[in-house]
Amino acid sequence: MVFKVIRYKKVTSTNDVCQNLASEGAAHGTVVVSEYQEFGRGQRGNTWESEKSKNLTFSILxxxxxxxVVEQFYLSKITALSVTDWISAYIEKNRVKIKWPNDIYVDDKKIAGILIENSFSTQYINTSIIGIGININQDEFSDELPNPTSLKVENGNEIDLELCLAEILECFKGRFAMLEQGQNYDIDKDYLNRIYRKDKYFTYLSGTTKFEAKIVDVEPTGELVLQTKSGEVKRFAFKEIGFVI
Ligand code: BTN
Incomplete structure (x- = not known):
């Protein structure tokens, strides 16, 4: 995978710019990075707030x-793994987790988010825009964000954003190569090993029902597999389940 990085000072959303470039025929490996996003987008229709020039907001075409199509969750897995691989070079590995499906946590705080937008031609993926936002040098956050952190908050050091981007892209390249080579078993294993709150009982909320359960697996399609204390196994798609903190 060869990257071509295109830099902007300000965009609406790097995912949108990347999507436009894709429709104009931009190559696999095109990367859009911006110092600021006016309308950064998150999952579940949320916005993604990121202080100008302090953090990384970028998208990989x-x-x-x-x-x-049924394998598309592997893109979430390899992206989340790339980001955790990279952060683990700066913060102790066992503190860096993937909160299913693809939020990146340090202990109990969110350091990075991922928004993947795919297009399809028949039953195969055509393009996948991999949007990644990582809090790097920001050290003050709006009270509206539930539990944010950054690399600087966690290890005290400011880091050069260009260096970070280059390192993360190398991690992504390695994980993408695993996918190309069909190393799905290893990807599954690495992803499951990194899952936040795996094998520990917590209270979950599905609709209006609360129940105690532990994460035991994630299906290849991305469904979360929970097991209750009585041994009952329940599967949930994203949006169907939440943790009760
Ligand atoms: C989430 O945690 O809800 C996902 C956040 C994804 C944010 C990134 S920043 C770069 C790219 N452009 C966007 O508008 N969103 C993603």
Whole structure:
């Protein structure tokens, strides 16, 4: 995978710019990075707030046409793993987790978010825009954010954003190569090992029902597999389940 990085001072959303470039035929590996996003987007229709020039907000255009629609969750897995691989070079590995499906946590705080937007041609993926926001040098956050952190908050050091981007892209390249080579078993294993709150009982909320359960697995399609104390196994798609903190 060869990256071509395109830099902007301000965009609406790097995912949108990347999407436009994709429709104009931009190559696999095109990266859009911006110092500021006016309308940064998060999952579940949320916004993504990021202080200007302090953090990384970027999107990678990929064309994983070998991947079928039912395998698309692998893009979430390899992206989340790339970010955790990279952060683990700066913060003790066992503190860096993936909160299913693809939020990146340090202990109990969110340091990075991922928004993947795919397009399809018949049953295969055509383009996948991999949007990544990582809090790097920001040390003050709005009270509205539930539990944010940054690399600087966690390890005290400011880091050069260009260096960070180059390092993260190398991690992504390695994980994407695993996917191309069909190393799904290893990807599954690494992803599951990194899952936040795995194998520990917590209270979950599905609709209006609260129940105690532990995460035991994640299906290849991305569904979360929970087991209750009585041994009952329940599967949930994203949006169907929340933690009760
Ligand atoms: C989330 O945690 O809800 C996902 C956040 C994803 C944010 C990134 S920043 C770069 C890219 N452009 C966007 O508008 N969103 C993603």
């Amino acid at each position: 990929t064309r994983p046409t070998f991947l079928s």
